[in-house]
Every structure is written in structure tokens, then in C-alpha cells.
Amino acid sequence: MANQAFIVEGNTILNGEIEPQGAKNEALQVLCAVMLTDQKVEIKNVPEILDVEKLISLLRGLGVKIERLSKGHYSFQADDIDLDYLSSDEYQNDAKKIRGSVMLIGPLLARFGKAYLPQPGGDKIGRRRLDTHFIGFQKLGGEFKFDEETNDFYIHADRLKGCYMLMDEISVTGTANVLMGAVLAEGVTTIYNAACEPYVQQLCKMLVGMGAKISGIGSNLLKITGVESLGGTNHRVLPDMIEIGSFIGMAAMTKSDLRIKNAAVKELGNIPSVFQKLGIKLEIENDDIHIPAQELYEISSFIDGSILTIYDSPWPGFTPDLLSIILVVATQARGSVLIHQKMFESRLFFVDKLIDMGAKIILCDPHRATVIGLERKTQLRGISMSSPDIRAGVSLLIAALSANGSSTIHNIQQIDRGYQNIDGRLNALGANIERVDL
Template sequence: MEHFVIEGGYPLRGTITPVGNKNAALPLLAVALLTDEPLILHNVPDIGDVRTKLELIRRLGVEATPLGASSWKLQARAVGDRQPDEELSRRIRTAPLLAGPLLARRGYVTIPRPGGDRIGRRRLDTHFQALQALGAEIEIAADRYMLRCRELVGADIFLDEMSVTGTEQAVIAATLARGTTIIRNAASEPHVQDVCRCLNAMGARISGIGSDTLVVEGVNALHGAEYTIGPDFMEVGSFIGLAAATRSAIRIKDARPEEHRITRITFNKLGVTWEVDGNDIVVPAEQALEIQDDLHGAIPKIDDRPWPGFPTDLMSIALVVATQARGTILIHEWMFENRLFFVDRLISMGARIVLCDPHRAVVVGPSQLHGEVLTSPDIRAGMALLIAALAAQGTSIIQNIGQIDRGYERIEERLRALGARIERRS
């Protein structure tokens, strides 16, 4: 079992570039199943979840050819009757996104229950409600879902929640449906926009991109295309948190600052500031982290919301930064009931945190963190613990780093380039 050994307490300095957006790459690998022509994707992150998804689509008949670093040529010349591999599907949570493309391409698919992070229940109800509205028949078993349709037909769909993957499922399936589909209460995160723009490059007709209402005019077929995935929004937010917690000067290149306006508002509550230089975000060193009280001295709150609200995947990062800021703040993670359960590791490092219930934690800072033996429970908590270890005094060991590898590419190498003292050991 590989683990990280981290010597904390040293400021970092330099430039780091985010890799491609994980949450765009995973659905776009499934999009390749919609056409028999080549789909070339650039800026694909080399992470565990992407490697699993590549193997999943290979076993369905997709030819996946690397074109140098971070680029792939995907071609589904013929999709036979094979079903998604059960063991691989249970490693990641985006396996259900194979349903829409395979229904559109061949009219049937069996999807195993997905895996991924254990941060709470990940509803698939929105997926299946959308596919049923488009004409799919669904049989639900304890460990799998059997879907079938004669054809997909456009519909006016109101999603029961602003689900990112539910929206992607609906829009992917609707591209080849007969007629027009309207998807209301749709998610609009940057990665959802990437999926829609790539589909349009392949000949789809999707309008309303970036809003909560998508209109998809079905087409008879999609063709090949070439598309570059945008920077990983969560990596950018993680690196901002890393710079703040370790009092480091870090330039984040090609960060798309316009996508981080809510990140700025939220981190400002912790006293974190940065400058924008073109397409880069520049975080200065030695910031005086001070929690900004609400009006009349009320204790402030950080909570997550669907886009354009603060994303749930950055809540763990914000919580670690809060341990280094002077003052008291409430962290309210309302979306997932297990995401905050990693705070016991931070408490063992010296953080002053009261876990009120599965969704709320009160953080009182600043705390001098010290080295500890830690275990990474999920991707984002793993990165948060890594930031905490770099901010702590002494040596920390992080076990189960396969969770971090699922979402962050060669993270120890990239952090060492900034001066971090981190090693991967077996």
C-alpha cells in the first residue's frame, strides 16, 4: 500500500498549472460511444478515475489511443452487445453515464450500481426520471439497473434536483432523441458546459449552455470532433486553499478566474485574497487570515450550493483553511451526510472543531497543527488532509492515497516543484 510522507511547516513558492477538469473528462469519455467517428480529447487528466473509465469504454468496444501527453483518440466503430464491466463500474460513480449513450446507440444497457467516494448517498433517481421521460423502460434490481427503449423521443423534463451527472445524462441521451428536449432545473457547472460544447462540436444542437434551462434539438447522428477540456475547477480551488493555509506565494496558471467569483467571495470570509493576472490567479504569501464576521458581529457561515454557488467539492478545503484563520465560522455541508466525517483526523492534528451533526461543524482558529498518521477517506478530504499536513509542524503520513490519485494527477511531483517536502513510499 502506497502512502505519502510529508514534512510540514515550510512555505511553498512557484507556479502550478491545473490539469483538465476531471468532472468533464469522465462524461466525455462516455460521449465517444455516441458516434462511430473519432473523438479527440485534449487536456485529459491522468488520474485513477479516468484510467478506470478508459478501461470501461475499451471493454465496450471503444478504441482508445493515446496521442501524447493528456490527449486521446476515441473511436467506437462498433458497439456490440457487451455490458459495462461490473467490477470497474463499482470503482467510480460516473459509470451510470454510460446508460444514455448506449440507449441512444443500441437501445439497451445494464448498469451495475456505481462506486466512488463514500461521502453519502449519491442519488440516481434524477438520471432515471430523465431517461424514462425520453422513453426508456427501467427495471431495478438490488445491484443493477436494466434499461431498454425502442427509441428515445424528446420531452419537456423538469429535473427534481440540479444534479450535475443527472443533467449530463439527460443532455447526452437527448442529442440523438427524435424531436426537441427541454431540460429545466438543469445544472450549469463549468464541466456541464464543457460536455455541452463538446457535443455541439460533434453536431449536436444544444442551446442555453450555462443557464438552468437547456434546449436540445435531436439530430440523426453525431460526427467526430476535436475538443480541449477546460482546467479543473476543483484543482484551482484546492491550490488557492493550499497557498492560504501554508502562507505561500503561488501562481495558478490558466485558472479561468471568471469561474472563481464565488470561490473568491467564500474564501474572503476567511481573509484569503488573490490577484488576477490575465488568465492566472496569483495568491500572495503571508496573508493575515482573519475570519470576517457578518453584520453586527454575527458568526459567519460557509455553505455549498448548486452552481453558481460554492461547490460541495471545495468544502473540505475551505474547512482546513478555516483552521488557520483567526475567529469562528460555521461550515454547513448540506449536500452529503458523510463529507464532514474526516474532521476527526484534523482534530487529532490539533484543530479546534466541533462536529455538530453530519452536516455542520464549527471551526475556531487559528490552530497550530502537528504531524499525524492519517487515512484519506475520499478524493477531496484526501487533498484537504494533504494541505493540513503541509501546514502542520512535523511529519505526517497519509495512507490510502489511492483516493487522492483518483482525482489529482501526480500531485506529489507537482507539489515538490513548489518546494513541498513530500514523498510517495510503499
């Protein structure tokens, strides 16, 4: 793929309706789950983004029969799997490029007794360890080896055996991976301190549709009674809550009137209320979110008058994926806010680009930034910048749309990894974003 950039014209006001894509984080889990059965599985509302396309390519290389029935609607059948492909150079190279590939381990181990994976890639947002995954598989009876020279993981087990485990951290992908191993394990598995994000709930519902026995869905205590085999099912991916949050922030920052269609509002947790703490008006109408044009929004203070702090925490806390959006939106608010990024130590490093654009931000340390809102008295200015990760990339795009003048955003393949045709969809609402080859 050619190295591409966005040229973004500022002073943009958007208007109209936009529908969120399917949830990236859910899609990566449920696509891996198709490996648990030899029966046909149909999945709808699959986001057609780079990370999903890479995972589909890995599945196809493993021998999964894949048919694209319509946009976002696919059928999968894993009835003739080529396990030798796991040791091929092609698989090794492709699996390194996407972090979601780690979730193939659970299904491969549960159904075929072995898995082999290189250290996966993904966003450069800080250390994201895989210990939780492998400790879980070891408790289920898997034997684990790590080759320090090649950074490859090997794990095998004749048959996984159910057990009680207290997960050492609340990991969404770790919970999903161990869960997929446990559904075909012998006996009962109890996972305590499990992640309970909507993505994990959706995976559980899909697995139950395939014949798995899971109780405690939506809680941090999952009980899985292993079954001999799973069948096919139909599943629909939820709308992407991160994209919904991105659009809310974009509407506020650009003084736009925007309607987000079919937003699955009941699944958004505290996302709407956190944006409302920034003073952003939201009107929930059936399953739509209407953000009216707003000249100025004011950040709330705590009851005692102290500065508002917004921090990330495991569900049902606020998702870390939206903290960078909150941060950029706060730059034009009235008032101040402390952003505390607890879960990843490199996600705030994009703020230097916002400071170059004229934002008032104090980077306290790798985890905390204080934003002093400009109250729209001073407009951000367009600059040339680069996208370090998916969410920071969209935050910079929001800043560029609201800025005075033109901005260039490099490394936009990071944005494409998580947002489907973002330039085309925003241009349809009145943006002026040009994709150029470099």
C-alpha cells in the same frame, strides 16, 4: 496496485508556479460522450488520474479505438462497439469502481437502445441516488428494471422520444446523462431544473460541435432538438476548478507565495470571492492567480457582525467539493466560521483527524461544523491518518504540510483518483512528500 501512503514533512513553505490539471468532473462526462458517434473525437487536457484511467479502460473494453497522442491528448472512435461486453464479469467489476460509469447509460441508450450497469462506486461521502437519471430516461421512453439481488440496472428503448421534464433535483451527472440521451432522441426535449455547472456547459459545447442542437446553455432550462446522428469533433477540457481552489487553500495555510497558471478565471464563479471572505489575498493577473505569502488571514463577518457561514449549493453557488478545503484553511485563520455541508451527509467526518492535529472544530451534526481559528498561535501537529475521500484527502495533505512534524496519510489512492501526480508536482515547489508502499 500496492497499498500506498504519503509521508509528509510539515513546516513547508512552497514557492513557484503550478498549472492545474484538466477538470476531472468534465472529463468523465465528455469521455462518455464519445460513445454517441462512430466518428473520431479528439479531447485535449484530459487529466491522467485513476478515475479517468478506469473510464478509458471501460471504453476500450467496449471496443472504442483509443490513441494517446500526447500527455492528456487522446483520440477516440466508437465505430465497432461490443455490447456483449456490458454483461461480462470484467465490465461488471470495473464499472462498480467508478461512479462516472453511470454516464455511459445515456449514450448507450440513445445510440444502441439498451444499457446495463452495476451500482457504481466512488467516494463514501453519503447517499448519492441515481433516481434522477432513471426517471429522466423513463420520461424519454426508456423501460427500466433494477435487480435488487445483484444491484444491477437494466434499461432499454427502441428509440428515445423527446419530452418536457422537470428534474427532481439539480444533478450534474443526471443532467449530463439525460442530455446525452436526448441529443439523439426523436423530437424536442426540454430539461427544466437542469444543472448549469461549467462541466455541463462544456459537455453542451462539445455536443454542439458534434452536430447536436441545444439551446439555453449555461441556464437551468435546456432545449434539445434531436438529430439522427452526430459526427466527430475536437474538444479541450477546462482547468480543474477544485484543484485551483485546493492550491489557493494550500498557499494560504502554508504561508506560501504561489502562482496558479492558466486558471480560466472567468469559469471559477464565486470560488475566488469565498476564499477572499477567509481573508486570503488573491491577485488576478490575466488568466493567472497569484497568492502572495501571508502571515495571517482574518475571516470576515456578516454586516451585522454575526459569524460567517459558508455553504454549498448548485452552480452558481459554491461547490461542495471545496468545503473541506475551506474548513481546513479556516483552522489557522483569525475568527470563526460555520461550514454547512448541505448536499452530502458524510463529508465532514474527516474533522476528527484535524481535531487530533490540534484544530478547534465543533462538529454540530453530520452537515455542520464550526471552526474556531487558531490565528497561527498554535500550530497543527503531525499525526497518522487515513483519507476517506478525494477532497478530504487533499485537505488532510494541506493540514500535514502546514503541521509541526511528520504526518502519514494512508489510503492515498483516494487522492490519486482526483489529483494527478500531486506529490511530484508539490515536491517541485518545495514540499517534502514521500510516497511509500505498505
